[in-house]
Amino acid sequence: MVLRSKNISRKITEKLESVEITAQGISDNLNALMLVENESCSKLLSIFIEHRKEHCRSGLQTSAMVRCLITTVHILHDCFICTKNEKKGLIWQQLHEVIKESAPTTLSKLELPVSSLMSYIPEIAKPLSLDNIETSLKNANVVIESWLRSTQETVRSGLQKSLQLITTVKGLHLIREESLKIELPNNWESICIESHLPDQFNVWYYFFQSLITDRCRSLISHKISMNVQDIQGYITDTLNSAIKSDKSEADLRWYVWHEENTDVSKVQNVHTGLSLKTSGYSQNIAGLCEKVDKRYLELLEDVSQYLYGQEYSCDINFSVIIKDYKFKRKYIDKDELENHLRIECTNNTAQITHFVNQILDKDSDEFVTKSIICARFFQAISTLCPNFNKCCKFNNMSDDWLRICDVFNRSSHILWQNWVTKSIEQMQSEVDKCDDISLTNMIRMLPRWDEIEIQEQTEEKVFKSKIKVPLKPSLILNNILLKLNNSLNCVLPHTLPKTIHLKFIERNVQVILSMYERLLATELNQIQALQFLFDVKYLAALCIHRENVQLVSYSQEICDKLRSRIDPFDLGRNNVKKSVFQSQMILGCVIPSSAQLASLGVLEKSKEQEQLPSVFGAKYSIIILLVPIITNNCAIPENGLKKDYEGSWYFDYGQKPTKTTPKKSQDQGSVVRQSAASLFGGLTTDWFS
Structure with a gap:
């Protein structure tokens, strides 16, 4: 008898864990278990839940687990829950049919062979009432809450390992689509209410959505981290190939002034040809930015279907508001994941700049060239990486993108400082050669002087005399300024950050002025003092911004000391202004701004001149070579x-x-x-x- 009971229990267990079992089948098996094992209603529920959990654990696919849990809720309601109209669960309905007064005897349900001996077999007794049997589930809400908690743990432990096998956000989108396709019973709302389940209860959103969202966040973080590592490799490869090339990135004149068929693009808003050249972005920089942007394009393509239900395109509206409730609930984690993507992209930006600072070797011969390449790369990102931009501007949060650009700009300025520092070192070595002001060298450095007539009025007559004064800066200063101008031309001064351009000029002017200060310690004759005075005044008028009080005072101090060695007479500024005006086109790159010339009045034109044709703009003529x-x-x-x-x-x-x-x-x-x-x-x- 014990063996038969075990066999019956084993068969019932197999049925309870079956995939295709119905509420009727569950009720039949649980009733048999109740009668054979004399189990209580609460015990039956525990057995049912444990067997359904085991089936859920064995599910290999998420959709199978969702289907299992929906079926479990449906069966639990139909078998155990008493409805509002006092209709008892299917278990007690079937049990009542078995033991009620009008129910047939147990022996009559057996198929026995026809025999005269049957008349001697007594009828098997039946229970006379249900008084000794639980006919309802007590504390149903407590039982349901316990089931929800235990099932959450079961799903979490069973699903986490399988989710680790999903390596793309698009794969999570497919899982969600398959799971949400599972149809719910028609009376699902009433089932949830009568089963004491939470409002708007849905198996997917209650048990699975948070796990899917967490996995999606993890994948996004991993992909962005991999993007940063790949970008670091791209930067290294670009630097190595650029250094090995016979065309220097430190002098882009070979690239900018070379005409090509692809200079003019037929597609709007495409940065190529002249657009790149005018910005100072060589093919190395453009190729590097293209690789970087492609990585973020792949990221957008991966998350697009999960976030918006459609393939990614450049015209996709990331700020779309889905009004339908079902769609809103389906994309319930859209804002959370967008913010996560934006924050991760923002936070990982610092790794790129930190990497660049690590790989640059100050003792290397290519240190300055590599600094220039990386500086231009950081400048180009904001223009040539639109997909990177989109990853950082979800929900129109442009502040993050502005902060990223600010980080890149600061790093670019620091890298340009390396070029400025190198230029200062070269300038220092250049001016150190100019300390020799012997007669021979003075003959070589003195340009043509202008002859002016001065007069002195006395009571008796007017005395007139002619003297010579400098007309142009000395040849040595002219050569120095030409070299400065050439250095700026190599890096395309209009593409430099304004602060770097200004700092380059000011620091070099500081070095040049220090040369004249050293010359004051020598025995200067009047000719030398006049020429050097003209040089300093010319340098101040051409290159020193009026707002730079320190340099203005420094140059004025040198001028005062030079004047003390010259016979007093009215020097005037006409020759300085004329010389600056004549050299503004040749040395336009070393002029801080057009306001520098406006202060001298050299930009003023007569009405007759304004009517004459000109190909140069008033503001930009100073940076175009003659x-x-x-x-x-x-x-x-x-x-x-x-x-x-x-x-x-x-x-x-x-x-x-x-x-x-x-x-x-x-x-x-x-x-x-x-x-x-x-x-x-x-x-x-x-x-x-």
Whole structure:
């Protein structure tokens, strides 16, 4: 008898853990267990729940676990819960049918062979009432709460390991889609209410959603971390290939001034060709940014379906508001994951800048070149990495992107400082060679002087005399400024951060002024003192910003000491202004700003001059080099280009320009075939006014 009882219990257990079992089948098996083992209602419920948990643990797929739990809730309600209309659970309904007064005898349910001996077998007694049997589940809400807690732990322990096998957010999206496709019973709401389950109870959102969200957060963090590691590798590869190339990244003139067929893009908002050249971004920088942006594009493509239910595209609206409740609930973790993605991208930015600082070796010969490459890379990210931008601007949170750009800009400025420091070292070695002011060297450095007439009024007569004063800066200062200008041209000064450009000029000017201060310690004659005074005043007018009180005071102090060695007379500033005006185009890169020239009045034009054509903008003419005149037979008017005794061309702005009327060509064909050289030759005055 004991063996039969065990066999019955084993068969019942197999049925309870079956996938396709119905509420009717569960009720039949639990009733059999109650009658065989004399179990209470609470014990039956515990047995049922434990067997369903075991089935849930054995589920290999998330959707199978969801289906199992939905079935469990449905069966638990139908078998154990008494409804509002006092309808008892299916277990007690079936039990009542078995033991009620009108129920057939147990022996009648057996199929026995026909025999005369049957008349001698007594009927098996039946229970007369249900008084000794529990016919309802007491404290149903407590039991349900306990089941919810225990099931959560079961699902968490069973699902976490399988979720580790999912390596993409898109994979989590597919799991969610499959699970939410499972249909709920038609009376699901009433089932949840009568079973004392939470409001709007849903198996997926209650047991699985938080686990999926946590795994999604983990995947996003991992992917961003891998992105940063890959970016570090891209930076290293770019630096190595750029250093090995025969085209230097420290001098981009080979790239900017080389015309290519791809300079003009036919697609709007695509940074290529001239767009890159005008920004100072070489192909190395553009390629590096393209690789970086591709990594973040892959990240957006991976999370797009999970967050928005559609494939990623550039036109996707990340701030879309889904009004339908079902869709809102489906994407319930959208804001949380967007914020997580944004914060992770922001926080990992510092790793990139920290890595760059680590790989740069100050003792290396390529230290400055690598610093320039990395500085330009940090400048280019904000323009050439739109997908990186989108990862940091979810929900229109542009403040984070601005902070990231600020981090990159600060790092770029620090890297540009390395270039400035190297330039200062080179300038220092250059000015150290200029301490020799012997007669021979002075002959080499003195330019042409101007002869002016001065007069002195007495009571008897007027005494007139002619003296010579400097007209241009010394050749040594001119050479130094040309080298400074050339250094700036190599790195394209219009692409430099304004503060770096200004610091480059100011620190180099500081070194140059220190040279003149050292010369004050020597025995200077009046000619030397006059020329050096002109040099310092010229340098201050051209390169020292008026707001830089320290440099202005420093230059003024040197000028005062030089004046003390010169016979007193009115020096004036006309020659300084004229010299600055003549050299503003050649040395435009070393001028701090257009306001520097405005303070001297050299940007003022007469009404007649303003009517003449000009290809240069008023504000930007100072950074464009003078276009050379390449024709040999062009006529030079008296108020146009002139050549000094050294053979250098300059403009004479002392006289008002006169309009020249070009002769009409007799041969229209020759006009069409004229070269660019003759065209510029005919426009020498009007073109550069």
